[in-house]
Amino acid sequence: MKFSNTEKEHLAKAWIAISLAFGIVLAGGLKGVMSGNIYSMFIIAALTVGVGFLAHEIAHKYVAQRYHCYAEFRSFDNMLLLAIAMSFFGFVFAAPGAVMIRGVVTKERNGKISIAGPITNIILALIFLILLIITPFKLISGYGLLINSWLALFNMIPFGNLDGAKVLRWNKVAYGFTVAAALLLMILSSKLMF
Numbered sequence: 001m002k003f004s005n006t007e008k009e010h011l012a013k014a015w016i017a018i019s020l021a022f023g024i025v026l027a028g029g030l031k032g033v034m035s036g037n038i039y040s041m042f043i044i045a046a047l048t049v050g051v052g053f054l055a056h057e058i059a060h061k062y063v064a065q066r067y068h069c070y071a072e073f074r075s076f077d078n079m080l081l082l083a084i085a086m087s088f089f090g091f092v093f094a095a096p097g098a099v100m101i102r103g104v105v106t107k108e109r110n111g112k113i114s115i116a117g118p119i120t121n122i123i124l125a126l127i128f129l130i131l132l133i134i135t136p137f138k139l140i141s142g143y144g145l146l147i148n149s150w151l152a153l154f155n156m157i158p159f160g161n162l163d164g165a166k167v168l169r170w171n172k173v174a175y176g177f178t179v180a181a182a183l184l185l186m187i188l189s190s191k192l193m194f
Helices: 004-027 029-034 038-066 078-086 107-134 139-156 163-170 172-193
Strands: 070-075 098-103
Touching: 004 029, 004 038, 004 070, 004 078, 029 038, 038 070, 038 098, 038 107, 038 139, 107 139, 107 163, 107 172, 139 172, 163 172
Parallel strands: none
Antiparallel strands: 070 098
């Protein structure tokens, strides 16, 4: 895979902003930031949601490039700022950016490119599940499981430009299995963490 310097900057900017937004929420919003809890929560967010976000976008890029398409990530800076601002109130709505693709993209190819991101989050959720069971790092593993299963499930919403709409148009069975796996992991994370 090839990454331009511009793309590297956009990925880094989005990773930091998403990690900061989720770190603020995990710290308890404005109160947690004021208490200094933000530093450890930022690191946890960077290792869980940050890695999940990066892997998700790189998976889209990888599959698109396998189809000989031009594919580069671009951050949506206004949405990143909105995500950080909203995090002080205890929630995050994030649309950090997208992989821009040019080339021959059929309905099947678009579905496969789109499903690559959520499948990657499901794989990461399974890795965090195993780590939750076998390591003492329960907080990071638990959040990694929760956040990656949530990222997979959220992206499979069949609406607008989300991955789910493209996957559903391509293959209803693949859509159903992916949603079921993400939902099962989401339920499992709530049972194991709370």
